[in-house]
Amino acid sequence: MAAELDKIDFQILKILQENGRITNLQLSNEIGLSPAPTLERVRKLENAEYIKSYHALVDEEKLGLGIKTFIQISLDFHQKNTIQTFLDEIKHIKEVTECHHVTGQCDFLLKVYVRDIKSYEQLIMEKISRITVVKTFQTMMIMSTSKKEPIVPLEY
Amino acid sequence: MAAELDKIDFQILKILQENGRITNLQLSNEIGLSPAPTLERVRKLENAEYIKSYHALVDEEKLGLGIKTFIQISLDFHQKNTIQTFLDEIKHIKEVTECHHVTGQCDFLLKVYVRDIKSYEQLIMEKISRITVVKTFQTMMIMSTSKKEPIVPLEY
DNA sequence: ACTGAAATTAGATCGCA
């Protein structure tokens, strides 16, 4: 199954990362193949899960999500199953869209979206600070984002 | 132009966030309208830029990007145009996929993808640490990610 | 605004090079 990817496959991935709704016809023109083998390659990439899924990118601010933050979290490892307990709690908080286990001064880094400061305080008070295994946390409020590509640097 | 969005518009946004390649026909079934007005609503959301773009989500690990990190950066504000100088440098580093201006102990938070540790050292040595306005930086290496949705919590 | 049908275009399959 996992035959290596060639240059054309990487081209396809690059293009689909940037435009997930390009038509197969357009795509085939850009890579210089005819539609049939192009589609076959795309399906192969999907089936082998080099492409995991497709998503619309929405404008969070226009949709009322005015507050975006990262939260750095340190856990209290004196309890049982500290990490699993933490992950189980985080999983259910819909405002948390990313949760990364990291090295450094903190244990986890979360990405959070909420409507306004009031909702943020509520999230902190009623959800984050109530997780028993959380020892300390610190908010990094995002003031602006100058680069945000749902795109990963690919090179053949 | 900016007539308020109704419940159906939010349903559409939610569905397209999770499946950016759903057919208009399927979408119309899920929201309970016929294809014609469904397509009209999607176009309206695209034109008003509630939907900014569509993207394929790829499997970075399978594609050879084994190292993912966040870098916290503090700037030296004794220089001229510190922030603009920094942003101009960062813009050209393709390994940096996100750059957020944040509050807290550091000034900027970057997301970085590279192939391996060797490439990471190279990035740090030859690019990040050579930016004159960078005072200090600290790496948070991502060990695992338990939640990562290219999806924002929407509520009508 | 939504419906339903008609017209256009894209997607999917298959035999052949």
Place this chain on the structure above:
DNA sequence: TGCGATCTAATTTCAGT
């Protein structure tokens, strides 16, 4: 593997409600 033709299915348009 890739191509070209063919069939199938989705997108798009439009007159009617």
